[in-house]
Amino acid sequence: MNERSWLTRGALALVLLFLLGPFVVIFVAGFSGDETLRFPPQTWSWRWIAHVFTVESFQRSLVTSLVVAFGSTLAALALGVPVAYALARSTLRGAEAVRLALTLPLVVPGIIVGLALLNHGVLALQWPVTPALLVGHTTLLVPYAVRVVSGSLANLRADIDDAAVTL
Numbered sequence: 001m002n003e004r005s006w007l008t009r010g011a012l013a014l015v016l017l018f019l020l021g022p023f024v025v026i027f028v029a030g031f032s033g034d035e036t037l038r039f040p041p042q043t044w045s046w047r048w049i050a051h052v053f054t055v056e057s058f059q060r061s062l063v064t065s066l067v068v069a070f071g072s073t074l075a076a077l078a079l080g081v082p083v084a085y086a087l088a089r090s091t092l093r094g095a096e097a098v099r100l101a102l103t104l105p106l107v108v109p110g111i112i113v114g115l116a117l118l119n120h121g122v123l124a125l126q127w128p129v130t131p132a133l134l135v136g137h138t139t140l141l142v143p144y145a146v147r148v149v150s151g152s153l154a155n156l157r158a159d160i161d162d163a164a165v166t167l
Contacts, residue, residue, distance in 0.1 A: 064130060072137035079138070080145025087146070088153035089161070099150075103143050110140055 029037045030052075033045030052058050083102065087095050105113070117136045121127040 064133070067130060068133045068137055071134050072141055075134065075138040076141035076145045080142045081149050083142075084146045084149035084153060088150050089158065099146075102146050105139050106143050113139060 025039050029039040029041065030048045031044050031046070032038045032041035033043035033047060034041065037048060083098075087099055113136055117132045121132040121135070122129055
């Protein structure tokens with residue numbers, strides 16, 4: 001390996017340490033058996049890990065996160081797969097414009113989308129929080145679903161579609 005390769009790998013290791021280090025510290029500190037969380041732990045225990053699942057606010061947060069994750073993924077796939085199929089198999093003149101319009105949510109930072117939904121959806125229109133979260137996450141996931149499925153369909157021969165129709 002050359003010197004540049006070692007520098008690149010070293011820089012990558014430092015970035016990963018910077019990004020993942022706090023999570024590793026918190027994870028390891030969660031196994032502390034002491035009265036307070038401590039890093040490094042003096043004694044080891046499942047006490048704090050088990051305690052997380054007994055706190056009602058953590059339970060509600062976990063359920064909300066799972067509902068939003070699975071709901072927005074299913075909605076994005078339900079919306080994105082047919083669009084990707086139509087874009088991959090159509091010869092319409094506006095197909096590229098549709099593809100471009102679908103990637104526009106990726107240009108806007110997610111925090112802006114979230115703040116806009118909070119301000120206009122939850123506060124102004126009095127939407128419940130979970131449906132607003134589902135709308136926001138689905139909006140951000142649909143472009144990815146369309147891109148990934150479009151990429152797969154581009155490599156799939158059209159005669160395979162015809163054969164599948166006869167099954």
